[in-house]
Amino acid sequence: MEKIRHDLRLSETITPFGVGAITDIRGESLMASDTSWWDAKFAPEISCDRLMARLGAGVLRQPPTHSGWAGKETPALPYWRFPEWRFCERCDRLSKLTGRKKGKWDNRCECNGLLVPMRFVAVCKKGSHIQDIPWFKWMHRGRGAELSEEVRLCRKYNEIRFRKVGSHGEGLDSLVVKCHGCGNSRSLSELVGKGALQRDGIRCVGRQPWEPEHHSEQNPCPHPLAAVQRGATGNYMAERISALDIPEERPQSAELVDRVRGHPFFGRMVSDNGGPQSEMVAGWIAEELETTTEVVRAVAEGEQSSSDDMLLDLKDGEWAAFVKKTQGGRDSRAGDFVVDGRSLDEAHGPKSLLEKVRGIGQVQRVREVRALRGFRRYDAEAALVRTDLGPNQHRCPTYPAVEMFGEGIFLRFDETEMAKWEALFDVQNRASILKRERANLDWASKRLDTPEPRYIALHTLSHLLIRRLAFESGYASAALQERIYANPDRTDRTAGILIYTAAGDAQGTLGGLVRLGEPRNLISLLVSALEDADFCSNDPVCIESDSQGASQLNLAACHGCSLISETSCETGNRLLDRRLVLGGNDVCGLLEGVLEEVRTVPVEG
Template sequence: MSEILTPEPASASEMLHDDEQVLDPLADVEEGAAKNRAKVGTARPSSLLYTYGPGAIMDLPGFSVMPAGLDDWEPIWKRREHIPTILEPRLLNVVRLHLGPQVDTLRRYPWQPKKGAMSKEGSDLGVPARVFPQWLRCTGCDFLGPLPRFSYTNTHPFRPDLAQFSHKSCPGRGGQKTGSTSRKRESPAVPAQHLLTCTNGHLDEFPYKLWVHRGGTCPKAENPDLKMRDANVGKSVGSTITCASCGAARGMAEAQGAIGREKIPQKCRGRHPHLNAFDAACDAQPALIMMGASNLWFSSTQRIIVMPRTDAEEKEALADKLRAELGVDQVQKFGEQIPVIRALATARDIDLTGVTDDDIAEAVADVLAPADSEEVRHEKLAKWDPVELLVPEWRYLQKPSLFPQQQNSSGLMVTEMQRGTRLHPRISRVVAVNQMKRVNAVLGFTRLDEMDRVNDLVSRLVKLTRNGKPAWVPATEDRGEGIFLQLDLDAVQAWEQEIRDSPLWEAHTLAHHNNFERRFSETAKVVDPGTRLPSPRYWLLHTFAHILIREMAMSCGYGAASLTERIYGWTETPEREGAAGLLICTAASDSEGTLGGLVALSEPTRLQGLVVSALRRAARCSSDPVCAMRTPRDPEDFLHGAACHCCTFASETSCEKANRFLDRRFVLNLPTAAGDTVPGFFGSVDAL
């Protein structure tokens, strides 16, 4: 677990309005005041990677926080002489391609295990965060105001969940009676959930004062108090903002929808709360968004399975070690003195066993080699395809002769399994992944619209640092196990050609085109939607993977949300051979991902029964015939066919495409809306 650290409330409000302030989440409060603890919560690394990373809003029991940008992580890591990193050149090169050559390391989240329950190791480490939104609403009197108008309490050393903001002078909704001497109570405050965002990834507080006064100021007070009252059932939708001084009132329902967008500010201020900064200019029109909206934050990540390295990759890894541990300046200073470089590397715990002086000299030359120009980098990025990360994994799995020579340092152990005699003949190979290691890295994030593919437009990624050029990015390392199934490539190719000529594929193609052009981002204006539509074999593999995940979860000991897919499905090109395989795996940052229950299902007798059971279960859905015949018709733009939550959909943690590109008719022979039958790859369920 990584701790979430937040600064004292007074400092927090200053930091959100003063670029000169430096985030110090562990600073003591003023002398004589009760000490408020820095820790406000904990989160798993996977959660910080995909759900609550920098720029996202994490809803805590008493308030909400936003993990800060990477600039503010530096003071946290400087509390340690050694910063733990993850060395994986293949993934680091992809990060550099997208964010620039200045990225030199993949860093773990600031965390240190404790030796005992009451020990304090790592208590000064954690992910820095800012309180956001900074407009709160009193639950006792509906007072709506900025953070400094509320009091903060977080004094219990072992109960960060008790941290909260409160309104000390709360009179209650009935107010104080004339002549009453009763004490005003202290009521907890909750975040005001209305925010403004834009397609460029900016996020700002909603201007409640301007809203209730319709763009003007209060005629009776320079800084009036506001109230936020929930609407009574049957009257209107949303809350109502009221000015306590002049009595002006306005419902938040007016700000919703296309008409409401014309009533809110038409110019974005370019605010990045996670960076405590504003961009110089933003030409996008803001839109109203709620704090808990699912499209408020989309992480952009890349992941690889660590493979045994070639000699060239080992040399590249040594160069990355020198760059990360010694720094370019020190390597340049002593680059011609190999013994000095060796001594410095040894002092930094870099293992140089078996490394010759020539190897070190090559690594030094690699570190000092000039980086590609921005023009060249962008040209390479435009040609880059995320499939390139999967190709080395696919090629390794095609060479069983390499399996006995596995390098334990890579964390990968795979075993070629015997095919069961009753396993469907179109499943050509089964490989048990006894152990695996997966590395995940953060590239950035987007708002309103998810990246269709990581190299759509780099400008769409919201920057992680104030200058937009991070020297490192957060990464996690997971361990797990899995099962790899490979389909008959010739059969897949023949089936795919038949599917491409079907009316069903034409309907999916049109729906994808409509969906692409209706997105919030500007991507559709410069990208051909056809280049973003996965091939029919991907739909087949993706659907089959979901069917297997649902079936495996009932017998492997892992929950369905713990199982994930990795699809190797692309057609042949001059640069690479075609692929048709899938990996069902589980991975966790600890030993929970290697309990053995999943890989045990690769045994011939168990697997062949599991596949038959999964296919038979997929042939029927409680929503049939509606589900089985679902086909998008213009102007519909949903990206799935015969698939729904009852039969095929998986949890967000399991699916790499957010339950898009699924259709059971590509797996089995099922009737379509027109009454005909699309040739399913595995044929009729009656023949299983």
């Protein structure tokens, strides 16, 4: 293995060019190895307690990086050349051989032609393995008994060529692998049929390209292979997890539980054990603490016995922290989580919009840690390959991670208005379409949020706002990220959006989003985003659709109106619907009436 220096942005080493991904650089096709190959001395550890609480045992490490000119001993990530089979663009020779020039590996043939990686590779359908197609073996197989003895026994390994035959059209039939030793040839159209590799006796080796060969002998893989194009998106599906580095706040419901338990009359209510006095005492406690008797009785009965049960995932703690910040006004504290809470009292805009928004937070500074947990290939339900395949993978695995510093806008919606809208029959009926589609896909039910009406509406609104912010903030839409807080099943119901940008190679950003988080600017941007979404270049097909996008997990949403970069969306551009935002066709939208109010101009008599 020789060190060949190429430059990648730090964030790209997590996704899309993380462990197990194919990277095309300067005519070469390379694949990143797992973290057990890293030199830990040059991979600094990153701290994020909230993220490690989710991942479990292990350590977060930043990939080895460098800036400027790279020397011989400069720390770097190890990459493997994959696929190994390449053909010469000048003489068409197909081989795995790599020449050397002046003692270094050279990407040129003996005839000085450039070596080009083969466009097809073999991917395991369920095991997430990937391997070269053994072109010599494949080319001398097929057609069973029709093959002559000369073809079956051919050993002319250096005589195979890959070329295009113009007389066969423009499809895969025109791409032919031919052996000049025995004269046999096959077109690539014979490669991509169902079960083609199995019929030719080609089996999965059960390992990743950088793993040693003895690994497959210890772990044979029984799953079939499929021939796919080297650059197909399904060859690498990264499973990334991220967390905001914020002070974990206890949800309001947990604080209420503590206040109820600490009330002087609480012991009398519990001792009565459901008797006539307990109901009366519960009413006293509820009135004094400004809550309901049902909540007080639930605490007494032990239904909310542990406040830790409220922190079910990363977003619960983040939501509680953002709510506290938005209620606190200007944030004068220093650190990596600075949010100025803004009131809508002085904001001007459509009443139908202002009554839905509860508060705005200008996120002056936020730190996010992103980690790569693993990846899958070919099928979203295939086995997850961990980022650490070394001997310590179960005891203390290493996860590639980067820390990002940036800014953003937090938008909190009124829970009363949200619950009232969400309870409408037509709204529930519309959302049930996506619920059924999600339930039919095993991977989606495990990895995607439940498409409750509030989630679909806020998720779609987030996309619309990101598209609009790209025109106003100075950031490209691909540089913006979203985080949706929309869960009606928690004791502390959530209904909010965080749109932020973060850079891994800088200590902050330029303030473009924070400026637009001013209430007067943000309300205007929301109206503009709704106006943009009201007209789609694919209408009326788009607005009337109830089945679009990847895995049919979108309703009225397409590239003309609602979709953004998949790296910016937390669900990969799924679970979107404009109609649950704008309304129409017997469906009441969350922000229905806003555009009508804006466009209504009073006529002076």
